[in-house]
Amino acid sequence: MATDEKKFPNFKANDYLAVTIPATQSAMVFxxxxxxxxxxxxxxxxxxxxxxxxxxxGMDAATVSIPAAGVMPGRAYTAIGRGYSMALTNAxxxxxxxxxxxxxxxxIFYIVAKTTPSFLQLGLEFxxxxxxxxxxxxxxxxxVGTNFGFSRGAIExxxxxxxxxxxxxxxxxxxxxxxxxxxxxxxxxxxxxRDPLTIYNILAGRIPSYRVxxxxxxxxxxxxxxxxxxxxxxxxxxxxxxTPNDAVTEYGxxxxxxxx
Numbered sequence: 294m295a296t297d298e299k300k301f302p303n304f305k306a307n308d309y310l311a312v313t314i315p316a317t318q319s320a321m322v323f324x325x326x327x328x329x330x331x332x333x334x335x336x337x338x339x340x341x342x343x344x345x346x347x348x349x350x351g352m353d354a355a356t357v358s359i360p361a362a363g364v365m366p367g368r369a370y371t372a373i374g375r376g377y378s379m380a381l382t383n384a385x386x387x388x389x390x391x392x393x394x395x396x397x398x399x400x401i402f403y404i405v406a407k408t409t410p411s412f413l414q415l416g417l418e419f420x421x422x423x424x425x426x427x428x429x430x431x432x433x434x435x436x437v438g439t440n441f442g443f444s445r446g447a448i449e450x451x452x453x454x455x456x457x458x459x460x461x462x463x464x465x466x467x468x469x470x471x472x473x474x475x476x477x478x479x480x481x482x483x484x485x486x487r488d489p490l491t492i493y494n495i496l497a498g499r500i501p502s503y504r505v506x507x508x509x510x511x512x513x514x515x516x517x518x519x520x521x522x523x524x525x526x527x528x529x530x531x532x533x534x535x536t537p538n539d540a541v542t543e544y545g546x547x548x549x550x551x552x553x
Contacts, residue, residue, distance in 0.1 A: 301449060303328065303477075304325045304479050305325065306327050307324065308325045309324055309486070309495050310502060311495055311496060311503070312451045314509045314516070314528055315509060316511055317512055318530065319528025320529050320531055321529075322496065323484065323486075324483065324485070325483055326482045328481055334477055335475070335476040335477075337379065337475060337476055338363075339471070339474070340408070340462060341378060342375070344359050344362060350371070350372040363471060364472065365469065367469050368466075370461065370462065371463070377458075377459075378390065389457050395454050395455060395522055395523050398523045398524065400481060401453060401481050402452040403478065403505070404478045405447055406449075408447070408474055409473040409475075412446065413470075413472070414445060415448040416442070416443045416460075417458055417460060418460075419450070419516075420513055421457035421459040422459065425511055438463050443463065450505070453519065453523060456519050484553055493534070497534050524551060524552050525553075526551055529543075529544050
């Protein structure tokens with residue numbers, strides 16, 4: 294996806310956000326109470342690539358060495374996600390700048406990672422260490438380092454408490470390139486709408502909302518465990534959208550246990 298194909302939002306109070314989990318055909322639904330950060334851009338700097346790091350996986354050769362700090366060699370990719378490490382005093386986790394725990398459950402981060410050059414391949418491990426991109430169910434493993442299944446230049450996600458994510462990068466050109474990483478981010482104080490009909494209308498597209506499809510094609514067992522711990526539910530079943538009465542009844546039952 295080229296960066297000019299999509300305009301990424303900055304949320305305002307009372308906006309709705311639907312975060313879908315394809316593996317379970319379900320969605321988390323939130324109403325934004327307020328966006329905390331007035332400025333939404335964060336300059337990360339060069340990608341976390343160092344000459345002392347292990348060699349990267351090669352698209353043509355077995356491995357490719359990193360030639361200089363922050364430089365992505367040609368025809369190479371990170372087979373393992375590099376994370377979002379940044380030296381931030383008092384952050385929950387120094388190795389993952391977006392990570393929080395359940396004490397932070399009333400806030401989520403909407404994150405767009407944008408790279409230079411914009412032709413770099415980008416993909417997310419969700420959770421960290423789990424490669425999610427598939428084609429024809431599990432027949433073909435796609436993603437960074439393959440022919441398809443990745444974004445270019447920008448990729449969006451939502452950060453939930455207690456779940457680490459990781460960024461994978463690839464350069465399918467022949468040239469080594471100096472890199473840069475900028476984050477567009479929204480720190481959002483959120484709540485779950487308590488009316489099941491509102492939930493239904495959001496997921497059915499009858500109430501305007503913004504939708505983020507998480508790269509979860511294979512449901513890692515840690516994901517529903519953490520969502521249940523954080524929010525008291527693991528998603529609203531989207532397979533019920535063709536039967537409104539059943540959907541509203543089921544969503545009402547789920548809402549009885551919602552925490553935030």
